[in-house]
Structure formats: C-alpha cells, structure tokens
Amino acid sequence: MIERFYLKDYLSFKESELELNSGLVVFTGPSGSGKSILMNSILSSLGGASCEAALCESSVTWNINADDIGIENEEINVFKHIKKGNSRYFVNNQSLSKKSIGIVAADYLRHLSLKDFSDFENENLLSILDDRVGVKNKKVLKLKESYQKSFLEYQDVKRELQVIEEEEKKIVELKEFAAFEIKKIDDINPTTGEDEELSVIKKELSKKEKVLESLESAMEIFNHEHLVSSALDTLDAESAFFDDAMNELRAVFDSATERFSALEDLDIEEILNRIEEISGLKRRYGSIEEALEYKEQKKLELEKYENIEIARNDLEERYTKLSKEIETLANELSDLRLKALPDFESSLNSYLSHLYLRDADVTLQKREYKLHGQDELSIKLNSTELAKISTGEFNRLRLAILALKSELMSQNGGVLMLDEIDANLSGEESMSVAKVLRQLSKHFQIFVISHQPQLTSMGDQHFLVYKDGNISKTKELNFQERVDEIARIISGENISNEAKKFARELLEANNDN
Numbered sequence: 001m002i003e004r005f006y007l008k009d010y011l012s013f014k015e016s017e018l019e020l021n022s023g024l025v026v027f028t029g030p031s032g033s034g035k036s037i038l039m040n041s042i043l044s045s046l047g048g049a050s051c052e053a054a055l056c057e058s059s060v061t062w063n064i065n066a067d068d069i070g071i072e073n074e075e076i077n078v079f080k081h082i083k084k085g086n087s088r089y090f091v092n093n094q095s096l097s098k099k100s101i102g103i104v105a106a107d108y109l110r111h112l113s114l115k116d117f118s119d120f121e122n123e124n125l126l127s128i129l130d131d132r133v134g135v136k137n138k139k140v141l142k143l144k145e146s147y148q149k150s151f152l153e154y155q156d157v158k159r160e161l162q163v164i165e166e167e168e169k170k171i172v173e174l175k176e177f178a179a180f181e182i183k184k185i186d187d188i189n190p191t192t193g194e195d196e197e198l199s200v201i202k203k204e205l206s207k208k209e210k211v212l213e214s215l216e217s218a219m220e221i222f223n224h225e226h227l228v229s230s231a232l233d234t235l236d237a238e239s240a241f242f243d244d245a246m247n248e249l250r251a252v253f254d255s256a257t258e259r260f261s262a263l264e265d266l267d268i269e270e271i272l273n274r275i276e277e278i279s280g281l282k283r284r285y286g287s288i289e290e291a292l293e294y295k296e297q298k299k300l301e302l303e304k305y306e307n308i309e310i311a312r313n314d315l316e317e318r319y320t321k322l323s324k325e326i327e328t329l330a331n332e333l334s335d336l337r338l339k340a341l342p343d344f345e346s347s348l349n350s351y352l353s354h355l356y357l358r359d360a361d362v363t364l365q366k367r368e369y370k371l372h373g374q375d376e377l378s379i380k381l382n383s384t385e386l387a388k389i390s391t392g393e394f395n396r397l398r399l400a401i402l403a404l405k406s407e408l409m410s411q412n413g414g415v416l417m418l419d420e421i422d423a424n425l426s427g428e429e430s431m432s433v434a435k436v437l438r439q440l441s442k443h444f445q446i447f448v449i450s451h452q453p454q455l456t457s458m459g460d461q462h463f464l465v466y467k468d469g470n471i472s473k474t475k476e477l478n479f480q481e482r483v484d485e486i487a488r489i490i491s492g493e494n495i496s497n498e499a500k501k502f503a504r505e506l507l508e509a510n511n512d513n
Contacts, residue, residue: 001020001022001060001061001062001415001445002020002042002058002059002060002415002445003019003020003059003060003061003076004017004018004019004020004058004059005017005018005020005042005045005056005057005058005059006018006055006056006057007038007041007053007055007056007057008053008054008055008056009053009054009055010037010041010051010052010053010054010056011034011037011052011472012034012037012467012470012471012472013034013037013038013041013053013471013472013473014471016038016472016473016474018463018474018476019476020445020461021460021461022441022445022460023441023442023445023446023459023460023461024437024438024441024446024448024458024459024460024461025445025446025447025448025459025460025461025462025463026448026449026450026455026456026458026459026461026462026463027039027447027448027449027450027463027465028449028450028451028456028462028463028464028465028485028489029464029465029466030466030467032467033465033466033467033472034465034467034472035449035465036419036449037472038465038472038474039417039419039447039449041053041056042056042058042417042447043109043111043417044056044081045057045058045079045080045081046058046079046101046102046105046109047079047081047089047098047099047100047101047102047103047104047105048102048105048109048111049111050087050098051081051083052083053081053083054082054083054084055080055081055082055083056080056081057078057079057080057081058078058079058080059076059077059078059079060076060077060078060079060108061075061076061077062077062107062108062414064077064091064104064107064108070094071091071092071094071096071104072092074092077091077092078090078091078092078093079091079101079105080093081101089101091104107414108414108415109414109415109417110414110415110416110417111417112395112398112399112416112417112418112419112421116398117386119398119401119402120379120386120398120401122372122375122376122377123371123372124405125377125379125401126337126372126373126375126377127372127405128344128401128404128405129337129340129341129344129377130144130337131405131408132340132343132344132347132408133336133337133339133340135408136340137336140333140336143329143332143333143336144333144372144373146329147326147329147330147333147373148371148372150322150325150326150329151326151369151370151371152371153322154319154322154323154325154326154369157315157318157319157322158319160315161312161315161316161319164308164311164312164315165312167305167308168308168312171305171308174301174305175302175305175306178298178299178301178302178305179302181294181295181298182295182298182299182302185281185291185292185294185295186295188277188278188281190278190281190288190291190292191288192288192289192292193288194278194288195275195278195279195282195288198271198274198275198278199275201263201266201271202271202272202275204259204260204263205263205266205268205271208260208263211256211260212257212260212261215253215256215257215260218253219253221249222246222250225246228242229242229243326369330369330373330374330375331374333373333374333375334364334366334373334374334375337364337373337375337377338364341362341364344362344404345360345361345362347404347407348360348362348379348400348401348404351399351400351403351404351436352381352396352397352400354432354433354435354436355396355397355399355400355429355432355433355436356396356425356428356429356432357381357393357396357397357400358381358382359382360379360380360381360382360397360400361379361380361381361382361383362377362378362379363377363378363380364376364377365378379397381393381397392424395418395421396421396433399421399433399436399437399440400436402416402440402444403436403439403440406439406440406442406443406444413443413444414444414445415444415445415446415447416440416444416445416446416447417446417447417448418437418446418447418448418449419448419449420449420450420451421433421437421448421450421455422434422450422451422452422454422455423451425452427452427453427454430452430453430454430455431454431455433454433455434452434454434455434457434458435458437455437458438458438510441460451489452489453486453489453490453502453503453506454506456482456485456486456489457482457486457503457506457507457509457510458510461476462476462477462482462485463475463476463477464476464477464481464485479507482503482507483500483503483504483507484500484503486503486506486507487499487500487502487503490502490503
C-alpha cells in the first residue's frame with residue numbers, strides 16, 4: 001500500500017501531506033478544489049503520469065522486485081518525482097528514468113481511468129477460472145504443472161526438429177563445405193609453432209653465405225693461438241683464462257658452422273612456398289591454432305550431419321509422445337474449465353448486475369496449444385466486443401473481473417486508482433458500485449474521487465480537498481466532519497437537516513457493515 005504521500009508546489013497546491021490507510025480511500029470536495037490534480041500527482045510520483053510539481057513523493061510498503069535496475073528493497077520504499085528544470089525520478093534516493101519507475105510500480109499500481117486490456121488477457125482470465133476450479137477439484141494445480149512441464153519440453157523438441165528440418169534442406173551442401181574446409185587445412189597440415197620455426201629458417205637462409213664467409217675469416221685466429229700462449233708463458237702469466245676463452249669461441253664457431261652448413265640441404269623454394277601456405281592459413285583463420293580448432297569444429301559438424309537422420313528419428317518419437325501427452329492433459333484441463341464456466345459466468349454477471357451493466361457472454365474455445373493450455377476465454381458485454389463498449393462500461397467490467405479474482409485472493413493486490421467511477425450514476429447505481437469496491441478493498445488499497453454520497457459513505461478513510469482562497473488543501477475527516485461533507489454532497493452548500501440526517505444514517509449503516 002501507499003503509506004504516505006507528500007506534495008509540494010503543484011498548481012493550486014503549496015504543500016500537502018497524506019497519511020494513508022489500507023482499504024477504500026475516498027477523496028471528495030467541491031468542483032475545482034484540486035482532487036484530480038492530487039490524484040495525478042500521486043500517479044506522477046510512481047511514474048504513471050506527468051506533472052510540474054516541485055516534489056511529489058510516495059512511501060510504499062511494496063516488496064519491490066527491482067534487481068534488474070539495481071535497487072535494494074527497503075522496509076519502506078520511497079518513490080519520488082522532483083521538478084527543477086528537468087523532471088527527475090528516484091527510488092530510495094537512487095535516480096532512475098520515468099520508464100523504469102513506471103515498470104517497477106506497474107506490478108502494484110493500476111489506474112482504472114485508462115482503457116487497459118491487461119485484466120482481460122487470456123492468461124489472467126484463465127487464472128481466475130482455474131482458481132475457481134481448484135476450490136472444488138484440487139487436482140487442477142497438479143494437472144496444470146504437468147501440462148506446462150510437458151508443453152515446455154514439447155516446444156524445445158519442436159524447435160530442435162525445425163532446426164534439423166532446415167539443416168536437412170541444405171545438408172548436402174553443408175557436408176560438402178565441411179569436408180572441403182577440413183581437406184583444405186589437412187592438405188597444408190600445419191603444426192603448432194611451425195610459422196615461428198619457418199621464420200627463423202628464412203632469416204638464417206638470408207644471411208647464410210655472409211655468416212659462413214665471416215666464420216671462415218674469423219677462424220684464422222686459431223692459427224695464431226700458440227703465439228699468444230707462448231707470450232703468456234714468457235711473461236709467467238696464467239694462461240688458463242685464454243685457453244677457456246678460445247675453447248668457448250671454438251665451440252660457438254663450430255656450432256654455427258654446423259647449423260648454417262645444414263641449411264645446404266634445404267630447398268629454399270620449398271621453404272618460401274611453405275611460408276606462403278602458412279601465411280595464407282593465418283590470413284584466413286588468424287593463427288595456426290585457430291585453423292586447427294576450426295578443423296576440429298568442422299569435423300564435429302560433419303559427424304553431426306552424418307548422424308542427423310538418427311537424431312531426427314529420436315526427436316520425432318519424442319515429439320509424437322509429447323504431442324499425445326499435452327493433448328491428453330490439455331483436454332482434461334479444458335473439461336474441468338468447461339464445467340466451471342457456467343458458475344464463472346453467473347458470478348461475473350452477478351457483479352455486473354450490481355454495477356448496472358448488461359450480462360456478459362463468456363465463451364471458452366480451443367485454440368493452438370500454449371503454456372496455459374489450449375483454451376481461449378473471451379468476454380463480450382451483451383454480444384459487444386470489449387473494444388467497442390464505452391469507457392465507463394469497460395471500467396465497471398474491469399471492476400467485476402477484479403472482484404471475481406479477489407474472491408480467492410490470499411494476498412494484497414496492490415493499489416487501484418479510480419477517477420469519479422460513480423459519475424453520472426443514480427444513487428442506487430452508485431451504492432452498487434460502492435459495494436463492489438468495498439469487497440475489493442479487502443485485497444486492494446483503492447483511491448477514488450467521488451461526487452456521490454453512497455460511495456463516499458463506504459470509505460475506510462475520507463479526505464476532503466478544498467480551497468482556502470486560491471490554495472488547495474487536504475484534510476482527513478473524522479466521523480462528524482464526514483457527516484457534514486456527505487450532507488454537502490447531498491444538498492449543496494446550503495446543508496439541510498434532512499441531508500445531515502441521511503448522511504449520518506448512511507455512515508452508520510456502512511460502518512456497521
């Protein structure tokens with residue numbers, strides 16, 4: 001529920017703070033006092049409307065599920081709209097877009113002044129019908145679970161079959177392409193690190209002649225090695241360091257000579273061609289490692305293509321089995337729903353009668369299999385499509401659907417906001433609407449603007465919206481003040497004793513209920 005609402009600087013309002021209760025919350029007041037402005041500002045704080053208020057803020061007890069947008073749920077969550085140049089929206093002081101705020105609030109807030117068809121979506125209507133089935137037949141819940149489990153598996157198998165069927169259409173081409181790609185890499189048959197080895201060989205080949213020539217000249221040093229040793233002996237100097245150095249130098253020269261001489265056996269043309277092949281492979285696949293990975297992938301694909309007929313046969317067997325399963329389960333579900341449909345229609349029409357609406361025609365037709373079965377539940381008002389009925393009729397029909405749903409609700413359904421739903425109704429009609437709202441208020445916090453004494457008297461909480469000069473203000477009314485306000489609604493500004501008496505009787509009668 002919305003526990004508190006605060007408004008600052010919006011049109012005729014300077015400041016207003018409401019401490020709100022659960023149940024049916026009624027707003028009354030003279031025309032032009034600011035009731036619709038107040039309602040609009042409450043919606044704006046929750047991303048459901050736009051306004052130019054400096055601040056509108058709602059504190060709610062909703063257990064919001066806002067992980068997707070990174071909001072941490074608090075015991076009391078504060079939704080806020082601030083207008084300072086640009087509009088800014090916050091939840092628990094974290095800035096969000098208006099759209100995100102609206103998405104978070106949409107799970108808990110419904111504005112029934114808009115022609116919103118979500119309450120008439122097939123999934124919602126079937127859920128209400130199934131809840132009524134479940135009262136008499138407990139197996140419906142298990143039946144639905146079994147059906148949905150089989151249906152989801154059926155959908156997966158169907159998708160896999162569709163993929164295979166598409167692949168089979170081009171299977172020959174795919175197999176040829178995979179085999180071609182494998183052969184192309186196998187023909188080159190690269191090994192990991194071969195490109196680096198070839199690069200080293202190419203570099204050494206390019207300087208082979210120069211290196212061997214240099215080595216041959218440098219080896220002259222060994223022809224004079226004995227002269228150095230003799231001189232060191234004459235000087236009585238230690239010659240071990242010189243012997244070690246010469247031995248090390250001889251080893252380096254011998255190794256280099258052996259390495260570069262071995263290149264004589266290599267075919268330079270073959271090396272260059274091999275380098276070009278490896279380079280082409282790398283240009284296409286990125287690296288030798290990636291080329292080899294790609295080859296293995298194509299091998300797996302080729303194996304899959306060769307085994308696709310076996311896989312298709314297995315899937316077709318599963319598909320046939322699951323088709324029979326969901327057909328059986330869906331038919332059982334449909335039978336239970338059909339048996340409960342007359343009671344559903346009768347209860348709905350009972351509410352519609354209280355709301356002074358024509359009877360509704362409720363039908364259940366079999367369509368394609370979906371997650372909630374094969375049934376499509378549709379409602380017409382006296383054979384008229386919902387899209388063609390008036391907004392007033394549409395919203396009262398929504399109330400009847402919500403009332404039907406609320407009969408078996410075990411939790412709070414959120415907030416309903418209604419703008420003058422009893423406008424242009426007779427006193428008797430208004431009382432019928434009020435009774436339906438009273439039932440709904442057991443499961444919803446309902447905000448309603450009313451100009452009728454019957455609905456106003458049903459309120460669990462009553463706020464007067466009035467003007468002090470040009471400034472709009474709000475006030476929560478006590479019992480006697482409610483008597484006076486309802487009397488004003490009945491008789492106008494000149495309140496009669498008869499109006500006060502009738503107002504008191506209305507309030508006392510409804511408080512007793």
